[in-house]
Structures are given as structure tokens and as C-alpha cells.
Amino acid sequence: MFDRIRLVLVATTLVLGAIACTTPSPPISQQTLTSPSLQPSANQTPAPQTPSVRVQIIDRPIKFTEQRKKLTLEYIRLHYDPKATDISIDPRTIVIHWTDTPSLSATFNTFDPELLAGRPELIKGGAVNVSAQFVIDRDGKIYRLMPETRLARHVIGLNHTAIGIENVGAEKFPLTPQQLTANTNLVRYLVQKYPKIRFLIGHYEYQKFRGSSLWKELLPGYITYKSDPSPDFMKKLRAKLNDLNLCQEPKCQ
Template sequence: MKNLIYALFILIAYCTKAQTAEFPIINKPIDYSPERARLSLEYLKDHYNIIQNKPTISPKIIVLHYTAGGTVETNYKYFNKTHLESARGTLKKQSTLNVSSQYIVDRDGTIYQLMEANMFARHTIGLNYRAIGIENIGSRNQPLTEKQTLANAQLIRALTKKYNIEYLIGHSEYGIFRDSKLWKETDPNYFTIKDDPGKDFMKKVRILVTDLHLKDRP
């Protein structure tokens, strides 16, 4: 009974904060050069059998991540590079296009937008063509903060109002889509195990956006 009361208290507290919390969204665009656009279109064609003239997506899924370390600035500099570094051999065999995301959330809750939400970014195998990525500064040893929880909820609400979002998942959960119609990866062996952004973080964010009825599986 005490556990139930505590859980309800936490839910009320988080929801109250979510109603009043406002975090700035700062434009910090990465270089979406003609070369990045070309590689994005090539990725769409090679991995999803999608042929189009512009590297845009119709967002349906929001995927939450953590950066596994660094700061906003170091991760921005990394994402800003068009080509993937040689050290990431598994990913580079599939494409030289660098990884990126549409947003980064700092530990104080500040939200940085790296590109338009409907522009293609490489962040989640099999789902990039329909997914918006939200990176959070943190790691397994640097748990994500309460302010990041609230900022993610705020951003999810804003994106859900603008796009036809149906799903909210953590990067670690993306494998559940492998047997669904949404999964379009052409190479059945291209898959990596992820643990970000953590079960606790996903649970807290989902509590704050329960009323949106976003699904966590196909």
C-alpha cells in the first residue's frame, strides 16, 4: 500500500512540474550540406528501398537516446561532420553518412534543434525514415536528469501536435519493430544492441505523456 501511495505521489509531482516547466528550444543547425543530402538519399534508397528527391521524412516515431558522454558542444561537433569516422566500422560498412539526430537535450533541460524535425537523420537502424531522434547528454554512469525528463516530455508534446506521431520508444527498444511493417532495413544482419536511454528514464517520460497514448510497440 505504501508503494502505491508513493508511486501516486511521484506521478502527481512529475505531472505538476510538467504542466509548468518550460525549456528553451535553441536552433543550432548542423551542416546539412549537399553531400549530406546526397548520402541521406542514398541511405534511404539502399536501406529502405525509398527513392525520393529530398531527404525528408514523415515522422511517426520518436526515439529517445543518450549520447554516452560528452557535452552539447562536443556532440554537436561530432554530428556536424558529414562522414562517419573510420573507428565505427560496423556502421561505416553500411554507409559513410555520419550519425546525427534532430535534437539534443542538455543536462539542464535546454533543447537544441540540429535540423528540421522532418529532415532525415541516421540514429536508429531500420526506422530512420519515419523517426525523430532526441539525444540526451548523459550515459550509463551519468544518469539523465529530472530536467531532461521534463524537457523531453515538453518536446514530445510539441512534436506530437505538429506531426502524426504514434510511437514513443527508447533506442534500446527499437528491436521490437524488426518483424513489423514499419521495419524497412534491407540487410537482415544490420542490427546493434543498445541500452540507452535507460528504463527508468523511459518510465518517467512516459508517465508525463500518458495522455498522448503513444505506443511503445507495433
Template sequence: MRNIKHGYLLLVYLFLICSCNAPTFRILEKPIVFDEEREKLSIEYLNVRHGLDKESATIEPSMVVVHWTAVPTLEGTFDVFNPVHLGGRPELTTASNLNVSAHFLVDRDGTIFRLLPDTTFGRHTIGLNYTAIGIENIGGPDDPLTKAQLKANAALVRYLHKKHKLTYLIGHHEYYDFQGTEIWKETDPDYLTQKQDPGQKFMKQLRKKLTDLNLKSKP
């Protein structure tokens, strides 16, 4: 009996140690500038590009779009998203001077930063911005996304699904599948960009971790 009791106590002790050392899901706040000018340009984008007449730059999320940054550092990426006005990308400025952005940014070690509130408009996916939460990951073709980022994305999507009862989870490279559907809202049928992020391998791994949520990849 004494050995059984000691064995039980050891198991409890080990469980407590593992629980204390287990990573805690948390989001760190790192907001980009969202002033009156960005609000104005966002409302204008919703109207001109998505055909939606809104009084505020808000969205009703139904999907998450996963990206990679193609910028190798967190601060470098933040410096790209932070300005209100878009610069140096003529293929996008023809549609709007509103800068690109995302709601969340995941560093190489899996640390999650919130750049925008979940229900605030962000320009990150043509045709779907009005309903999509964007998750950017530090990395790119030469810097494949890490296991820590995979775990962080899975935890973040679970958190967002619990809040918003999402329907879709897609990679940026999969957004073309929504053209011609009721979900697609882009007033210019020729306004498209070619995307490969975050890649089929990462999305396959991410979906495997989230199979129980039954999130769709296509309309």
C-alpha cells in the first residue's frame, strides 16, 4: 500500500511540474496606427472595393486567412504595416492608398502579437477583407515557417473560432477559390495578385491540428 501511495504522489507531482512548464496561450498587444485617416481609407475601401456602405471600419469575421510575411524580422514587418499609407507597391496602390495590414503577427518562436482588433478592417486578402481575419507569420520561401509557429497558429485559430464561430480557414494562396461566389466581394474582376503563402504543406499541417473544428477550405 505504501508503494502504491508513493507512486500516486509521484504521478501527481510530475503532473503539476508538467502543467507549470506547459506553454501558456497569450497574445501580446502591438497595435499599428489606426487613426482617423486609416479609418477613413478603410471605410472607403469597403465601399469602393467591396461594395459595402458602412459607417465604421468593422468586419464580421467568418474566416481566417493565413499568410507569411516574406520579411525576415518582426520589427521589419511591423514597420511595413504600421504606416497608414501604402508605399512602393504600384500593383496595389491602383486600388487604394490604404496600407496593407493584418490582425495578428506570429514571430518565429511562436509569440503572437495583435496588430488590430479581431473585428477591425484590415487590408490583407483581395475580395475577402470584409469578412477575414488575417494572421501573418514571419518567414517566407527562404525561411520556412517553424513548428512553434504551427502550434501558435493552431492555438490562435481555436481562440478565434471560439469567439466568432468561423466557417473557413484558408491560406493566402487559396483565396482564388472564392472568386465567383457570394462570399467574394471585389468590384474589379481583374484586380488579382499571385500568392503562394503560406504554402500547401503548412496549411495541411495546420488543418490536421484543427480537424475537430470542421473548418472549410473552399466555399
């Protein structure tokens, strides 16, 4: 199931000494953190910084052919900019999720198809499938599914600014201590890489941004109600990231 892994970014520092880094299989390789193959073709966002915080990321890309690019652009035009010409984002927000699926493979199989299926509540919002830039497995391993600055469909109203971090878990399967550590490390890495990131929210908190300057949604009544990844998990995550002074609502913008 790991035959699609094509790139592994490896680095550990004393800061991340606690991350669960066993020797992965297949063998991993040392790469810089800005692989050209992972950059969007039309990236209008500021150049990312090189983080001093490093984190082990395994690239396992979902299908993102010309069809998904076309569907993503259609989504952007429908939801917030009828004149949009590219699918890149300017990261200002990180949104934490749980997958509601039981395994990494089930999660990958959910996000990999380019067309949305089996989500009648979302279909009026466009045909591109849901996805996220990252997914973290129960053991804390971090997988990157798509370029960080390409739009993923994971949070209504905020997709144009938001990097999504999914975690394999559900209400019946609360997120693990390893996932808490991995989320902490990944958020630190992303905040250093994209200094404009000021917001960290759980998916269940996203409606707080309705009416703010960050919120973009043109479809009336297009809204969902979420509970992931639980207030308990966000409380623990924020406690570990207190020093970053990230905001959880638009008023501290």
C-alpha cells in the first residue's frame, strides 16, 4: 500500500526528539524541504521560509491530474471568486480534523478519487472531492497528500487560506498521544514556513469566522456542522503551542 510513496523528507532536531521515528519501510531518503515537484504550478503566495523546526514528512500524493485542477478551479469560482485563474492558497490558517475513517488506507482511499462521491450534503458545492494537505496516522506518522499551498476542500469558508491536517480517528477513537505530538510539531513547522499563519482552529470552530474578512463563501446556506477533532484535543494542542500566540477566532486578527 506504500508503493505510491515517492519522497520522504527527513530531519530531526532536539526540538522534535520526541517524535516517534522508527526506521520506515521502504527506505527513506534525505531531501530538502522545498522539493520542486511539490510546488504548485501557479503559486502567487509569498515564498515560503525555511523552517528551523524540522519534522518528518512522508509524501503520499493523492491523484491530482488536470481534472482535479479543473474541478478545484471550478470550486473556487463557485465559492468565492468567479474570476479566479489559479488554485493556490495563501496560508493564514491551520484547521485540525479527524477523519471519521478507521485507518490510513481508508482515509487515502476517501481522498484519492478526484470526484466527490457519497456526500449528498456537499454535492451542490461542486464536484471536486474533499481532501486535505496532511493526514496523521494513529502512530503519529505524518503524510503529505498534496502541495501545501494548493487548495484542498476541507473547510467551508476558509479553504482559500487554510492548510488542513487530518488525523485518523473519530469520536469513538479519540486521537492518540502520538498524534498530539505530531500535530504539535507539524504546526510549528508550518508556522515557521508560512509566517502569515495566525490562526489555529479545530474544524468544529470554523463557523466563528462567518462574517469576518477571512470568510469567503458565495453559496447561501452552504454550511455543515462539525465536532472534529474535539475540544479536548484542541485544548491539549493549544497548551503545547501556547508560545506561538495563534488565534482561534477572527477578533484577534
